[in-house]
Amino acid sequence: xxxxxxxxxxxxxxxxxxxxxxxxxxxxxxxxxxxxxxxxxxxxxxxxxxxxxxxxxxxxxxxxxxxxxxxxxxxxxxxxxxxxxxxxxxxxxxxxxxxxxxxxxxxxxxxxxxxxxxxxxxxxxxxxxxxxxxxxxxxxxxxxxxxxxxxxxxxxxxxxxxxxxxxxxxxxxxxxxxxxxxxxxxxxxxxxxxxxxxxxxxxxxxxxxxxxxxxxxxxxxxxxxxxxxxxxxxxxxxxxxxxxxxxxxxxxxxxxxxxxxxxxxxxxxxxxxxxxxxxxxxxxxxxxxxxxxxxxxxxxxxxxxxxxxxxxxxxxxxxxxxxxxxxxxxxxxxxxxxxxxxxxxxxxxxxxxxxxxxxxxxxxxxxxxxxxxxxxxxxxxxxxxxxxxxxxxxxxxxxxxxxxxxxxxxxxxxxxxxxxxxxxx
Amino acid sequence: xxxxxxxxxxxxxxxxxxxxxxxxxxxxxxxxxxxxxxxxxxxxxxxxxxxxxxxxxxxxxxxxxxxxxxxxxxxxxxxxxxxxxxxxxxxxxxxxxxxxxxxxxxxxxxxxxxxxxxxxxxxxxxxxxxxxxxxxxxxxxxxxxxxxxxxxxxxxxxxxxxxxxxxxxxxxxxxxxxxxxxxxxxxxxxxxxxxxxxxxxxxxxxxxxxxxxxxxxxxxxxxxxxxxxxxxxxxxxxxxxxxxxxxxxxxxxxxxxxxxxxxxxxxxxxxxxxxxxxxxxxxxxxxxxxxxxxxxxxxxxxxxxxxxxxxxxxxxxxxxxxxxxxxxxxxxxxxxxxxxxxxxxxxxxxxxxxxxxxxxxxxxxxxxxxxxxxxxxxxxxxxxxxxxxxxxxxxxxxxxxxxxxxxxxxxxxxxxxxxxxxxxx
Numbered sequence: 001x002x003x004x005x006x007x008x009x010x011x012x013x014x015x016x017x018x019x020x021x022x023x024x025x026x027x028x029x030x031x032x033x034x035x036x037x038x039x040x041x042x043x044x045x046x047x048x049x050x051x052x053x054x055x056x057x058x059x060x061x062x063x064x065x066x067x068x069x070x071x072x073x074x075x076x077x078x079x080x081x082x083x084x085x086x087x088x089x090x091x092x093x094x095x096x097x098x099x100x101x102x103x104x105x106x107x108x109x110x111x112x113x114x115x116x117x118x119x120x121x122x123x124x125x126x127x128x129x130x131x132x133x134x135x136x137x138x139x140x141x142x143x144x145x146x147x148x149x150x151x152x153x154x155x156x157x158x159x160x161x162x163x164x165x166x167x168x169x170x171x172x173x174x175x176x177x178x179x180x181x182x183x184x185x186x187x188x189x190x191x192x193x194x195x196x197x198x199x200x201x202x203x204x205x206x207x208x209x210x211x212x213x214x215x216x217x218x219x220x221x222x223x224x225x226x227x228x229x230x231x232x233x234x235x236x237x238x239x240x241x242x243x244x245x246x247x248x249x250x251x252x253x254x255x256x257x258x259x260x261x262x263x264x265x266x267x268x269x270x271x272x273x274x275x276x277x278x279x280x281x282x283x284x285x286x287x288x289x290x291x292x293x294x295x296x297x298x299x300x301x302x303x304x305x306x307x308x309x310x311x312x313x314x315x316x317x318x319x320x321x322x323x324x325x326x327x328x329x330x331x332x333x334x335x336x337x338x339x340x341x342x343x344x345x346x347x348x349x350x351x352x353x354x355x356x357x358x359x360x361x362x363x364x365x366x367x368x369x370x371x372x373x374x375x376x377x378x379x380x381x382x383x384x385x386x387x388x389x390x391x392x393x394x395x396x397x398x399x400x401x402x403x404x405x406x407x408x409x410x411x412x413x414x415x416x417x418x419x420x421x422x423x424x425x
Numbered sequence: 426x427x428x429x430x431x432x433x434x435x436x437x438x439x440x441x442x443x444x445x446x447x448x449x450x451x452x453x454x455x456x457x458x459x460x461x462x463x464x465x466x467x468x469x470x471x472x473x474x475x476x477x478x479x480x481x482x483x484x485x486x487x488x489x490x491x492x493x494x495x496x497x498x499x500x501x502x503x504x505x506x507x508x509x510x511x512x513x514x515x516x517x518x519x520x521x522x523x524x525x526x527x528x529x530x531x532x533x534x535x536x537x538x539x540x541x542x543x544x545x546x547x548x549x550x551x552x553x554x555x556x557x558x559x560x561x562x563x564x565x566x567x568x569x570x571x572x573x574x575x576x577x578x579x580x581x582x583x584x585x586x587x588x589x590x591x592x593x594x595x596x597x598x599x600x601x602x603x604x605x606x607x608x609x610x611x612x613x614x615x616x617x618x619x620x621x622x623x624x625x626x627x628x629x630x631x632x633x634x635x636x637x638x639x640x641x642x643x644x645x646x647x648x649x650x651x652x653x654x655x656x657x658x659x660x661x662x663x664x665x666x667x668x669x670x671x672x673x674x675x676x677x678x679x680x681x682x683x684x685x686x687x688x689x690x691x692x693x694x695x696x697x698x699x700x701x702x703x704x705x706x707x708x709x710x711x712x713x714x715x716x717x718x719x720x721x722x723x724x725x726x727x728x729x730x731x732x733x734x735x736x737x738x739x740x741x742x743x744x745x746x747x748x749x750x751x752x753x754x755x756x757x758x759x760x761x762x763x764x765x766x767x768x769x770x771x772x773x774x775x776x777x778x779x780x781x782x783x784x785x786x787x788x789x790x791x792x793x794x795x796x797x798x799x800x801x802x803x804x805x806x807x808x809x810x811x812x813x814x815x816x817x818x819x820x821x822x823x824x825x826x827x828x829x830x831x832x833x834x835x836x837x838x839x840x841x842x843x844x845x846x847x848x849x850x
Contacts, residue, residue: 037494045492055477067470069462069683097522098712105707109534113548113572123538123548139706146706147538258494260714281564281571282530287523287712289685 004415005334005352009423012416019413023366026406031367033403038187038345039394040258044314048256048307051297056289066288072280073272074264078291082264084301086220086250087232093266094275097286100251100263104214105143107247107265110278111177111212112147116271117244119210122147122177131169131179133161135348135376135387137187140180140216144378151378152176156189158339160197167204174207178214184230185219188348188376188389190341192228202236202245213237215248221308222254223343224319234266243268252294254345255304255311262294312343318392321400322347329408335415345393348376350386351411357385358414359407366410368403429840430759430777434848437841444838448791451831456792458828463612463770464819465683469739473681473732476722481714491713497705498697499689503716507689509726511645511675512657518691519700522711525676525688529639530568532672532690535703536602536637537572541696542669544635547572547602556594556604558586560773560801560812562612565605565641569803576803577601581614583764585622592629599632603639609655610644613773613801613814615766617653627661627670638662640673646733647679648768649740659691668693677719679770680729680736687719737768743817746825747772754833760840770818773801775811776836782810783839784832791835793828 007015058066060075073079074095083090096103115121122128130144134153144151152169155162160183170176181201183193193201201213215233237245244267252261267275298304323340326349330336338349351359356373363370371389374380390407392400432440483491485500498504499520508515521528540546547553555569559578569576577594579586585608595601604626608618618626626638640658662670669692677686692700723729748765751774755761763774776784781798788795796814799805815832817825 039494042490042493045490048492052480052483058477065467065470067473067682067685068467069464069678099708099710102708109538113534113537139709142706146703253494257492257714259710260492260712278571281567283524283527284564285524285684287685287715289682290712290715 003332003334004412005419007419009420012420012423016413016416016420019409019416022409023362023413026366026409029367031402031406033368033395033399035391035395035400035403035407036369036371037394038254038391040254041394041396043396044311044393045257047310047314051256051293054293054297056293057296058289058292060292066292069284071288072276072283072285074286075288075291075295078262078295081295081298081301081304082250085304086217086266088234088248088266092234092269092272093264094272094279095286095291096263096265098253098260098263098290100216100218100249100253100265101139101143103263103265104140104216104247104249105146106282107214107275108143108147110275111210114278115210116212116274117210125175127175129173129176131161131166131176132378133179133181133186134378135188135382135389136180137182137216138371138375140214141378149177153378154179156186156191158191159194160191163197163200163204167200170204170206170208170211172207176206177208177210178212180214180216182216182218183233184217184228185222185341185344187218187344188346188387189339190344190346190348192342193230195231198231198233198236199240202233202242203240211245213246215246217248217250218254219344220250221305222311222345223308224312224315224341226342228342234268238268244271247271255307256294256297260290262291315393317397318395318400319347321397322390322392322404325401325404325408329405330411333412333415336411345391347390347392349388349390351388352386352415352418354385355411355414355418356382356388358417359410360388362410362414363407366406368406370407428757428759429837430844432844434845437845437848441838441841441845444834444841447834448787448838451791451834454792456827456831458793458820458824460816460820460825460828460832461794461796462819463679463816465679466819466821468821469736469818470682472735472739476681476718479718479722481718482721483714483717485717491717494709496713497701497708497710499711500713500716500720503687503720506720506723506726506729507675510729511642511691513659513673513691517659517694517697518689519697519704520711520716521688521690523678523685523688523715525641525643525674525678525690526564528688528690529565529641529672529674530571531707532639532700533568533572535700536635539703540635541637541699542635550600552600554598554601556586556591556601557803558604558606558611559803560613560807560814561605562607562641563796563800565639566803578803579604581611581616583616584619585616588622588625588629592625595629595631595633595636597632601631602633602635603637605639605641607641607643608658609642609653610647610766610769612643612769613771613812614764615769615771615773617767618655620656623656623658623661624665627658627667628665636670638671640671642673642675643679644769645675646730647736647770648733649737649744649766651767653767659693663693669696672696680732681719681722685715687716740818742822743820743825744772746822747815747817747829750826750829750833754830755836758837758840761836770816772815772817774813774815776813777811777840777843779810780836780839780843781807781813783842784835785813787835787839788832791831793831795832
């Protein structure tokens with residue numbers, strides 16, 4: 001298709017008519033499809049069903065009876081499993097419950113209630129700001145809103161957040177207390193942070209001594225097309241003399257079963273002591289049987305990696321459909337830009353400026369639910385109204401193809417409508 | 426044995442010598458026994474091992490795939506299970522993770538961070554006090570210390586806390602924001618709150634409009650000798666026009682596996698909305714597969730009650746040993762008082778005044794670990810130094826008999842030592 005953006009008013013009107021007709025026909029189909037959340041499909045979850053056959057061996061090598069109370073920070077061999085997988089020293093790791101989001105929320109809550117590193121509790125300070133690389137993950141932003149943290153958007157580049165801007169923002173403002181990062185296959189763009197980005201984050205000079213990196217490595221082993229490696233942030237921070245700067249998070253929600261997996265966090269030895277002090281008041285311990293179930297299902301880190309190959313194989317055809325359909329139907333139109341991700345759960349697209357909300361609304365009206373436009377920005381405010389997060393994992397391939405056909409049509413229709421409005425002015 | 430308290434100095438000296446000799450013989454045995462925590466024994470946990478054979482049926486009646494994300498407050502049929510068991514309306518219930526302590530901690534944290542019922546967050550107030558019926562549960566007190574709450578001890582009577590004192594403390598002081606209650610088979614005394622106590626708690630006039638009852642029904646179905654019923658606090662609060670006053674907690678930690686069970690809380694509809702608003706930012710949801718595993722193991726509330734019969738049968742011989750040994754070896758000595766509990770996990774004893782610490786120290790030196798003396802009081806401060814919590818569940822009957830024999834000896838030796846000291850003055 002030729003560049004729609006260079007058409008005349010007359011040509012646009014004709015195209016609008018054609019597109020509207022096609023759109024009306026879609027509406028007759030009464031579709032009901034969901035591409036809103038990074039939720040695995042049933043067929044993907046089936047690949048893990050053998051986990052239900054695991055009869056947990058509850059006595060650990062060290063003679064611990066995991067049916068009973070005890071062990072705040074995780075069963076040692078399970079810590080070893082994840083240590084091997086993620087290259088994290090086990091003494092810097094704390095295994096939590098089923099949700100890494102819960103670990104992140106509680107981490108922020110502790111900073112507010114008690115402070116971290118011996119510094120003033122954030123609840124006692126009049127203003128707290130966090131840097132939020134955008135587009136980003138709406139649930140991170142929701143945690144910030146919950147605690148009344150002012151979010152400062154930072155643009156994402158191909159190798160991570162715009163580090164020049166980050167460095168400038170943190171160096172002179174001690175109310176800037178942290179940054180949210182999804183460093184591998186970021187949500188939603190699939191950006192992988194470069195070594196240089198990680199090193200700059202670890203070593204940059206911050207005005208706040210209790211500045212913290214919320215390192216949500218949600219997709220740490222979740223490749224689809226190509227495996228990327230990630231510079232070790234724990235070591236980078238330590239080497240830069242900022243060992244306490246990073247809180248690292250991971251979970252098996254998108255490895256085994258969402259909401260029934262195992263979450264973990266990692267940090268400096270100091271921070272681990274501090275966290276365990278509070279966590280030991282909060283709970284006697286997390287679910288050790290589910291930790292062992294996970295270990296006994298995978299056996300070792302290679303077992304997890306082999307499983308990720310199977311999941312990638314299951315997800316790849318869906319990402320293929322999204323990318324192929326976007327390229328075929330919108331390539332050259334000037335109405336959409338996107339980058340093919342190598343992993344993660346999303347394809348992030350940018351419509352023609354000012355068209356994201358209209359596109360999502362059109363799709364919803366025709367029965368395809370997308371993540372709300374703006375959700376990938378703090379306060380739901382996408383200043384150019386361009387970004388849409390496509391989550392291809394939940395529908396079947398057949399449903400996804402239908403949904404993507406409709407989506408492309410909506411991008412075009414919203415784009416043409418917008419161009420005609422612009423020409424009127 | 427005759428009243429030791431009325432012996433002459435000479436008689437006491439002779440007894441001291443005999444007891445010391447017996448004690449030294451015990452020390453030679455190098456015992457290593459633990460009666461410190463309410464931790465089930467392996468043999469007790471074996472009674473639940475069939476749970477490992479459950480192959481979770483993850484599709485619910487309503488067609489929910491519990492392997493996937495979703496459902497913040499619990500799988501409906503699991504809520505129904507606990508609703509039937511505890512007589513709690515399902516719309517007033519939120520199922521959490523594996524730990525009711527975690528739900529309690531988070532509830533207090535939310536009151537501090539965000540306030541409750543629209544009132545000022547407690548972190549913004551200069552002073553917060555809580556009433557702590559004593560002796561009580563050390564982990565409740567630890568949560569209070571964590572948040573800097575001033576704990577006011579309230580004596581326990583046979584039917585619950587001294588309600589005259591409670592009413593007096595709450596009516597004129599708006600910094601008193603709550604009270605901790607373990608209303609059935611209380612930790613450690615096994616006190617069961619009377620209807621009258623529950624009604625007075627629900628209806629008393631409090632100066633703080635956001636006064637809250639932390640209702641930790643930890644032993645709600647955990648009878649050993651006799652089943653007691655508990656007045657419905659949710660209804661009592663509602664009937665008194667104080668629906669929002671109570672946060673109710675329960676878990677299956679001592680029904681299935683400690684630390685791998687299912688915890689829940691309940692409250693007014695208003696409070697449930699408020700809690701879910703925050704919890705929905707904190708997590709996408711708790712482990713639904715473990716909820717279903719629990720349901721499918723027990724099938725219904727009667728299944729849980731039948732299981733509690735088996736657990737009671739397992740625990741009863743241990744409580745028999747404790748009670749029989751205390752009566753036989755210390756009855757009439759004037760050195761120990763205790764009440765036989767009808768359920769729960771503990772036997773609470775009171776030594777001769779000023780002898781609890783010395784008794785626990787003697788037992789520890791001879792290889793028997795008891796809960797630290799003072800632990801049942803806020804700040805570890807038992808003003809009369811008399812209370813000791815005995816936890817009979819973990820050792821085998823044989824071990825327990827040995828430990829109790831030694832314990833009684835330590836009570837006597839500490840008592841005689843103390844009496845001799847007193848006579849010196």
